[in-house]
Amino acid sequence: MKNYLNAVFRRFRYGFIFTVLILVFLLIILWDKIVYKVPDGHEAVVWHSFRFPWAPNYHAELAGEGLVFIWPWDKFYLYDVRLKTHNETYQVVSQEGLHFDIEMTFRWRVVGENLVELNHEVGLDYLQSMLIPEIGSVLRHVVADYRAEALYTFERNAVQARIYEEVTGGSLPNHIGARANQEPGITIVLQDTLMTRIELPETLQTAIESKLAESEMVAQYQFRVERERLESERKQIEAEGIRNFQETVAPAITDSYLQWRGIEATLQLAESDNAKVVVIGNSANGLPLILDTAEGVRRPDAASISASLTEPDTADEPDSASDPGGTRQPGSEVVQQ
Template sequence: MDVNRLPKIGLPLILGIVILLIFLFKSTITIGSGEAGVLYKTFGGGVVTDEPPMGEGFHFVLPWNKVFIYEVRQQELSEKMLVLSSNGLEIGVDATAWHQPAYNKLGSLHREKGENYIDRVIRPAIRSAVRSVVGRYTPEQLYSSKRDAIQNEIQEETKKILDQQYVQLNEILVKDITLPKTIKTAIETKLRQEQESLEYEFRLEKAEKEAERQRIEAEGKANANRILNASLTDQIIREKGIQATLELSKSQNAKVIVIGSGKDGMPLILGNQ
């Protein structure tokens, strides 16, 4: 064997192994937990949209193709903005959106919106919905009873926009609504006065009910006395008096001295034995 030929054979072999290693390195990709990949075929039509995205784990990819990795878990986006109420006052709104890409539409999202879809799509959609909804209400409604209704309306309008943009909206939370200080003070004063008025009306109503109860009770007693008086004839009274006198005469501590008072006078028992 000619030893002088070994370097000539070994060099191409080493070069081939290096090229193979580079090929293998460029042809593999690992997609992490909570992520998915969009395949871009350089010589095969660009972004793949008619197949599901590449899932978690290890994948072989031709070295001339590319994979764009997206987080597909739920994400949080907070927005603080100033918008106008129905009467033109500036209102501060602090809202949070929970969102994630529509998994099976990830290829279309990448092709049409790009990796910066949060700033291109989600943020403008939230701002548009908040402006639209808050503009329907007065500061008084925003401050008090309409908070839940406003949150639901913002979520519905934002979802309507994002459903067409390959984004899944899970929830909108309105964390705070800030009014101008003078308006807030005026609303609080008005609410306090309304509460005091309601308390005063309650006390009046309670007093009226108590007076009505006492009137009914007095009328009942008066009616009972009239019925009793109408039933007490002179003869009944005389019989009751005689019966009471007889019972009293049986007492161990009493001796009877009977006297009469007038024609129909009742007997009286006086003195001791």
């Protein structure tokens, strides 16, 4: 048997070597059509050109990340299943017949489980053939119900929400679903649609901005008027409180009470470390006035001040010994120590 195999090999060795060389040559030539790489965040669809008897409906299959080997006559379609963003400018017409441009920004992702259906019905160019036309059609339909000024000012969010709802609502046979839509057959999930820029005619834009500025000025004046009104009410309430306080406290305040409070204040000042001169008033109930003086002047103690304030007023008769000229006023006294 061994001799037989050796004889066969020697007989067909040149044909075998030639066949191997042909296969290596074809592998090098057809390498790019046989071996494919699916990067991270991508998925692929492999379409088979020939039908097999045991699987007559088997035309395409999904391929995950990594190296994929196919027959040279099959087709390989690579899809990016990550979140993608696109900006597109559309020409629209408002309710009053004004033509202007709106720039839309929309984000989407492809559903990897339904790539075969997307590849069969739309293909790799689904952005230009499905997404952009569908969003543009809905945008023109929605904008036609609004005035240009409303779109430029306070209706932008409402228009964005309405566009998103109509594109993903299921009323259009576009296989585009919303973020939380898990229905079968959805090939593209639309994340959001944003109106990033509204390009109105310059004259209209200037007029709208001037109107908004005037509205803000009116609101500012109204705020000032309301602030002054509240301030007036506050002052009125404060004045009423002061009046009620005075009406309540005034009957209980007497001259003796005020004199006693003055004595307490004088005693507290006299007990401080600062040098001072105490000048007693020229009336029977006059309160002392304490002034700063130079260093080295002896301060009166609290007992002497209290005694001088509580003694009867006998200053009506001038003392010739202490005031020979009779120049001191009755009832006044200077105390220095």
